[in-house]
Amino acid sequence: MSQARSSPARTAAAHAILIVYTLIALFPVLIVVMNSFKSRKAIFRSPLSPPSAETFDLVGYQTVLAQGNFPLYFQNSVVVTVVALAIVLVFGAMAAFALAEYRFRGNALMGLYLALGIMIPIRLGTVAILEMMVASGLVNTLTALVLVYSAQGLPLAIFILTEFTRQISDDLKNAGRIDGLSEYRIFFRLVLPLLRPPMATVAVFTMIPIWNDLWFPLILAPAEATKTVTLGAQLFLGQFVTNWNAVLAALSLAILPVMILYLIFSRQLIRGITSGAVK
Amino acid sequence: MAAERADRRPIRWHIAVFLAPAVLIYTAVMIIPLFGTLQLSLFSTVDNQQVFVGLKNFATLLGDERWAASFWNALWNNTWFFIIHMVVQNPIGVLLAALLSHPRLRFSAFYRTAIFVPTILSFVIVGFTWKLILSPLWGVAPELLDMIGLKHLFTPWLGKEDYALTTLGLISVWQFVGIPMMLIYAALLSIPEEILEAAECDGITGFAQFWKIQLPLILPAIGIISILTFVGNFNAFDLIYSAQGALAGPNYATDILGTFLYRTFFGFQLQIGDPNMGATIASIMFFIILAGVCLYLFAIQSRLRRYQF
């Protein structure tokens, strides 16, 4: 920034505001993680100080690991998220290709129909979804969750991927056609690899709400064998509400994997948002 | 014969194959249940039989004293929840984005990443974490207020009818401020540097530059954020459920349409679940969201000019 254009005071003020807000954003997370490593007494006596040699205590984590069925919940969450994600990405990209590549009657209408789901939340159909799952015997199965999350993720995925598929050069696809490739091969061999960057963005957008959802696990799959981490944590926290060590440890354990994934993919996520993928 | 064949295009099955899986899942799991729910709201269960009752459920919801009180309470709370987001979350998001978009601001990637952290956490974590922090049992909030000499302001906010909903609204703002921040940030980055330089040459600097040049150019992004906030808020449930339970206490002070729907549908404690009334509430939520989206698409979006740079 040119000296003639910016004042140091203005820059300092900008940093001050951003630092304050960064603290506000991170403080609750820090305080929970910090206190999860302290003894019960220390948690209450000096909640704002970091654990020291004296106050260090892992009792909360021991309780959580002894009580909860967390490895199973974690596995359920991973299975649901990964399978739903795969369905959203592959089927979404296929539909996006059909909409972007071919002119056929009803193309625009089909696009509009699929875009409807971006604005109307799937939750509003819960009553009938539950009825349907009961009728088909899918209640308390991970399949039910996978289906719901796939339907939830597809509209936005198709919308974003259609935009990107339109940008792929026609020459490339026509070269493939002249070389005698079938439309399927053109999609899977030529187009899909080029869609990787926007698909990564879509993956992050799709993943976060699935992993964090409480509503559908609570309604469609509350059985012990099919609980997700989010639901498990909710129930555990409610149950152990007076055992502060356990609650703080459980919260920390829930935060950590998400934080690690976020730090790995944050660049992808931010690039995805700022590239205008959601405009 | 050959000419005739050339005239008629063969059916392009591959288009159907590409579209089918997505369209089937979307239709079966999203669209049909959505209409199924609308339909269920027109029925009532009498002696284990579904009986068509027309708009009677809606009449009950809006006319029956007990139902209407709960419904209007939830609707008003939900509106207040939305207002908080509009007047707190979005201005803060715009402010942060404006600061971050300043060219050559150091550490901006760090700020961006850190401020977005709460958005990726689940409602369960957010709800419980804040419940603990604001708990009078644990001294965190009072101690912090003490540091800035405002300890006398402390009160168990989540436990008081007057404050609980606003507090939850602010917690939700804390969680989601990253989204408007990022979208506005992206919109600000898309304004070409030369336009801002032209403004510098014209003497339009600092706040005037933001107000007269940047803000008019990001209005479409602010419009999108507003409608996303609207849909998200009138569909909210998780945070309230995590922090206050299905009863949305204290004394339903934090009850919004999502929690009201959940209780009605599944029943809670003494109340028996009623799928038809649940569907009725869901239908009303559907119409509210649809009305908001239509208002945005037809009345607001068409007036917001988008600029090609």
Add this chain to the structure above:
Amino acid sequence: MDALKLEKIRKSFGQVEVLKGIDLQVADGEFVVFVGPSGCGKSTLLRIIAGLEDATAGEVAIAGARVNAVPPAKRGIAMVFQTYALYPHLSVRDNMGLGLKQSGAPAAEIARRIEIASTMLSLEPYLARRPAELSGGQRQRVAIGRAVVREPKLFLFDEPLSNLDAALRVNTRLEIAQLHKRLSATMIYVTHDQVEAMTLADRIVVLNAGRVEQIGAPMELYNNPANEFVAGFIGSPKMNFIDGARLGETARTVGVRPEHLAVDRDKGDWKGTVMHAEHLGADTNLYIDTEKAGLLTARIFGEFRAEPGETIFATPDPARTCRFDAEGRTLR
């Protein structure tokens, strides 16, 4: 008093030094063009004059006052950008008036100046339109109008014609030249196109790799280039450079412009073969492989029939031949 004075301007971006000490004085009412290949630092220099960029070292003075720490708006300059940089949400009128409004000028004065500028640039029919509703040439005229309205001491143009198509470029070039005459204002103009430089400038500043290679009137640069770079950069097709040793000269390099090579089928200094001929109508470019001087370009006015493979003779005009030493400097 100089309208603009630059003293020992240096600019580094990190480790890279893009301007290595620029000195320049521009007289009142002068039209000065900065020209050079891309990356030579000409745009950076313009931005330093405008105040959009800080000089790492050196001094900028506008109308006798040091302006290093003065914000762009207070320097008495106006800038026309390559991409026009019009405010997309404002009408043509508001685009031109915004700066004045911001500085608190009375409404009547703003209206008067817009009126004058829009008449000058024939923009009256478009005053209520937004930039998106204008063609490229009209947008560029609005950008110029926005500068005119400010009545600056110094006009700065940053490659203003490079986004226009060829026909429009010629028209707008003419308009800028007329504008300069009418306003008798001082103008600094950056371009990479030597035709624009030659046609518009009172004086040309040739920049290369962050240094000034030569400053002078267009014909001075053409006739007496200070060095090999300027000789090669000004003039099209490019000057032929011949190794001095091949010709038995003491100079390291001998330069002959294509238009200063006389071509004859029967006799001449250098015998060669036609490799290729370009017929442009008004003139003909011949590429000749000579035994003595290597591959040369010759420019002949009017039409000249020549077939590849034909034997031909080329003779340089001795009065217009340049000689350069080992450092590339012109030997006089």
